[in-house]
Amino acid sequence: MIEFKQVSKHFPPSVSALSDVSFSIARGELVFLAGPSGAGKSTILKMIAAMERPSSGQVLVNGQNIAGLKSASLPYFRRNLGLILQDHALLLDRSVLANVMLPLMISGATTKDALIRANAALDRMDLADKADSFPLALSGGEQQRVAIARAIVNRPQVILADEPTAYLDRDNAKKVMDALRAFQAAGVTCIVSSHDEEFLGKAERVIYLNQGKQSQSWQSAV
Ligand SMILES: Nc1ncnc2c1ncn2[C@@H]1O[C@H](COP(=O)(O)OP(=O)(O)OP(=O)(O)O)[C@@H](O)[C@H]1O
DSSP states (O other): EEEHHHHHHHEETTTEEEEEEEEETTTEEEEEEEEEETTEEEEEEHHHTTTTTOOOEEEEETTTTGGEEEEEEEGHHTTTEEEOSSSSSTTTTOOHHHHHHHHHTTTTTOHHHHHHHHHHHHTTTGGGGGGSOOGGGGGGHHHHHHHHHHTTTTTTSSSEEEEETTOOHHHHHHHHHHHHHHHTTTOOEEEEOOOOHHHHOOSSSSEEEETTTEEEEOOOOO
């Protein structure tokens, strides 16, 4: 469960990135964050990942107030999160497989286990044949799917995706969205910022923001 209680975020000297935002997201929901550029979507995702802290209000993740997290406990906290940020930040001098193995190696998996799980994650993203390629030899859509494979390889409880279909053609955007829907079907909570009208139109739940304020929220009746 992720809960924002009257959250505001100010960046000095005078940017009000979020004002008085409140919502709660249950385990296993797929929720979109929508709104124009600068509305505060990325700031919300960063707060859930404890990369930004609220100026006022509370952000609770599984009942835990992220403001209370000490820096030493952040890596442990983030192990349950799969982050797909706007800049995929793949390591260009390592193979696709090595990039996807990285989170597992950092969290102490054996090389054998990391290999098995990274290959399975790549297979799931339809990239098994690219395991030995280097990121720059891949298309933008393939690189984005590698970033998703890396985000899910640790089997996170929550996936945070910032504009995961931006700059992708329809086919690749659909593959990315289908993958997120499959994770949700498996019980993973997915929070996705998007400008994509086609996906927003089919979404079960959308939180709309404008200039840091919640302008409307929409949830289907099903
Ligand atoms: N570290 C920062 N320092 C100062 N201002 C910031 C910082 N991060 C975000 N902002 C400002 O906060 C506001 C919200 O930014 P945010 O990135 O959350 O918007 P967004 O809805 O994700 O936009 P986009 O769709 O363009 O990615 C913007 O005015 C932005 O310039």
